[in-house]
Amino acid sequence: MIRKVALAPNTSKSGALRCAMRVADILADRGITCCAETVKAEQIRALGGRVAATELADLYKECDAVIVFGGDGTVLGVAKHAVEAEVPIIGVNFGHVGYITELEESETELLTRLASEEYRIENRMMLDVSVGKNGKQLFFARAFNEAVIARGTVPRLTDFSVSCDGNLVNHYRADGMIIATPTGSTAYSMAAGGAVIDPAVEVIAATPVCSHSLDSARSLIFGPSSVIKINIPSARRSEAVVTVDGRSYFRINDSELTVTVKKSDKYVKLIKLKDTPFASTLFRKIGAGSKG
DSSP: OOOOEEEEEEEESSSSSHHHHHHHHHHHHHTOEEEEEHHHHHHHHHHOOOOEEHHHHHHHOOSSSEEEEHHHHHHHHHHHHHHHHTOOOOEEEOOOSSSSOOEEEGGGGGOOOOTOOOOOOEEEEEEEEEEEETTTEEEEEEEHHHHHHHOOOOOOEEEEEEEEEEEEEEEEEEEEEEOOTTTTGGHHEEEETTOOOOOTTTOOEEEEESSSSTOOSSSSSEEHHHHHHHEEEETTTTTTTEEEETEEEEEEEOOOOOOEEEEEEEEEEEEEEEEOOOOHHIIIIIIOOOOO
């Protein structure tokens, strides 16, 4: 049962704070306490919203759910904290596409269903991404969307060696490699020509970026128990970078470093208030392009 909700507005998005204020009042009228990180709580209260202030370190641990006001990037940032606290999240779209978000600003009245328990929780698969050498882990992060391995700040052809469960899959010469979750299959992976995957299916997608070979330009789909390893033979001569969800990153300047990607035992829990099929959401939000 949801009794206390954390509000996480992206204050750089026009209208996000005012929408958070309206939602705080809607939920307060139905017996749900709303809280926010101290500075944002003060901003919401200045607009008249009924919201308690909580230190960021305690925000996610003390709530039963999180409402995010922003785009997919904002959801990705909040998801990192929500996963560790094992609390579900729901997004109100203030971004361009808002594929991960559940609601548009005009649909916030649907949040009253949180009080009557008219919702379901959808578990979304994550990836554990690590970089190591000789058995020592040097970097670790969890990906909701994807891990991208590419050459430095200037994209250029790089050699990649990809293996699965200890067996060589292929050598690639490409601008980069994307290892994506089903949720992330609609992001950079799709833009690079990768397969679009229903998030109800737990698989791992490996997609080369601008592969310089006719026989290795397609995505490969691996099972959920697969362990994918990527090596860059030329890393000593030219630095590469592994980036996770566009946020965490690690520089690879040693050809003996190995990037390992596998299914995480952690899930992002998304609150669903509507029964819109995956394909309908996909073509409505992505097929029609951004909302500007």
